[in-house]
Amino acid sequence: xxxxxxxxxxxxxxxxxxxxxxxxxxxxxxxxxxxxxxxxxxxxxxxxxxxxxxxxxxxxxxxxxxxxxxxxxxxxxxxxxxxxxxxxxxxxxxxxxxxxxxxxxxxxxxxxxxxxxxxxxxxxxxxxxxxxxxxxxxxxxxxxxxxxxxxxxxxxxxxxxxxxxxxxxxxxxxxxxxxxxxxxxxxxxxxxxxxxxxxxxxxxxxxxxxxxxxxxxxxxxxxxxxxxxxxxxxxxxxxxxxxxxxxxxxxxxxxxxxxxxxxxxxxxxxxxxxxxxxxxxxxxxxxxxxxxxxxxxxxxxxxxxxxxxxx
Numbered sequence: 001x002x003x004x005x006x007x008x009x010x011x012x013x014x015x016x017x018x019x020x021x022x023x024x025x026x027x028x029x030x031x032x033x034x035x036x037x038x039x040x041x042x043x044x045x046x047x048x049x050x051x052x053x054x055x056x057x058x059x060x061x062x063x064x065x066x067x068x069x070x071x072x073x074x075x076x077x078x079x080x081x082x083x084x085x086x087x088x089x090x091x092x093x094x095x096x097x098x099x100x101x102x103x104x105x106x107x108x109x110x111x112x113x114x115x116x117x118x119x120x121x122x123x124x125x126x127x128x129x130x131x132x133x134x135x136x137x138x139x140x141x142x143x144x145x146x147x148x149x150x151x152x153x154x155x156x157x158x159x160x161x162x163x164x165x166x167x168x169x170x171x172x173x174x175x176x177x178x179x180x181x182x183x184x185x186x187x188x189x190x191x192x193x194x195x196x197x198x199x200x201x202x203x204x205x206x207x208x209x210x211x212x213x214x215x216x217x218x219x220x221x222x223x224x225x226x227x228x229x230x231x232x233x234x235x236x237x238x239x240x241x242x243x244x245x246x247x248x249x250x251x252x253x254x255x256x257x258x259x260x261x262x263x264x265x266x267x268x269x270x271x272x273x274x275x276x277x278x279x280x281x282x283x284x285x286x287x288x289x290x291x292x293x294x295x296x297x298x299x300x301x302x303x304x305x306x307x308x309x310x311x
Contacts, residue, residue: 002032016041019127058295059085060143061163065098069154069176073101073147074166076289080138085163085291090140093132094163100125101145109144146287153284156181158188165192168287175279183273186258187251187266191286196251199283204246216241251283 004027012023012034018041030036060078077094079085096119106112117128125142133140146168148155153173159166169188173180190196198204216238220226226234247253255262256269264272274281 001028004028004032008032008034012037012041017130017133019123019130021123021127058292060140060291061085061091061094062159062166062289062291063091063094063098063163064157064159064166064168065095065102066155066157067102069181070151071102071147071149072155072157072168073098073104073145074157074168074287074289075101075145076143076166076291078141078143078292078295079136084136084138084140087136090132090136091163093128093140097125097142097145101147104145104147109142112145113142144289146289148285148287150284153281154181154184156184156188158185158192160189160192164291166289167191170284170286171281172284173279173281175277175281177277179277180273180279180281183270186256187270187283188286190254190257190266191251191288193257194248194254195288196254196286197249199250199285200252201246201250204250209242209246212245213238213242216245251286 004024008027009020009023012018012027013020015034016023016038018026022041023037026037026040027034030040058078059080059082060076062074062076064072064074066072075094075098077090077097079090084090100115100118101112103118104112104115106115113124113126113129115125117123117125120128123131129140129142148168148170150170150172153171154176155171156169157167158169167188169184169191171184217234220234220237220241226237229237252265252267252270254266256264256266259265259269270281270283273279
């Protein structure tokens with residue numbers, strides 16, 4: 001019997017994407033023969049991930065797990081197709097990933113993936129993912145997670161479109177009751193719908209403002225109505241457009257979507273809720289995940305695929 005070393009297990013794992021214990025077993029079964037070990041894993045469905053490594057996983061779902069009113073975590077797990085995203089086995093796996101995230105103290109996704117899997121401590125999150133790929137037969141990816149802890153108020157969550165968008169809203173408040181939580185949930189829904197980038201204008205980086213001013217200035221330069229206007233007038237127009245844009249990208253400056261008069265801002269709505277509940281409320285942050293955001297989606301051409309198979 002050949003000696004199975006840690007470096008051999010590592011090499012096989014990198015070649016196939018299979019779990020560490022599966023690789024060790026495969027090497028033992030094949031007396032250390034690397035090629036036969038790869039075949040062993042393929043035959044057992046544990047090396048399926050290897051063939052799918054180059055595919056694009058841009059579908060999937062977001063899920064959120066919470067612990068009371070103070071802790072919540074949102075995760076995004078991607079699949080190749082919407083069909084798999086609706087699969088119960090896949091959705092249960094994503095639920096488990098969210099439960100893992102709400103317990104974790106991992107600072108980044110790499111550390112998170114190396115943790116012991118919450119449902120089976122004999123394997124890591126990464127190994128659990130590889131096993132799920134083998135079962136489902138499609139590339140899956142745990143893309144990102146974010147955990148929010150609020151000890152001076154509460155966090156509220158909202159999932160839209162069956163998991164297409166997941167939002168956590170973090171608020172500092174000295175009163176946590178049903179009315180306050182309902183108001184904050186309304187704002188979480190607003191974050192999902194209107195996609196603000198910042199909580200308040202004070203958070204907007206100067207680089208963002210400078211970039212937008214440059215774009216607005218170029219637009220005004222092309223506007224015949226502004227031709228020959230004094231520099232002071234042009235600068236005023238630039239700042240006016242910039243401030244209008246900041247109201248759209250900053251949550252507190254947005255018009256509250258449920259405002260009866262169509263004018264009440266989120267800041268004014270929060271002040272109203274705070275007064276009605278004798279509370280002090282401020283929004284610390286929000287997290288908004290949208291499935292596939294920023295990922296290239298595979299363009300399906302069914303006719304071309306059939307033609308290629310016929311050849």
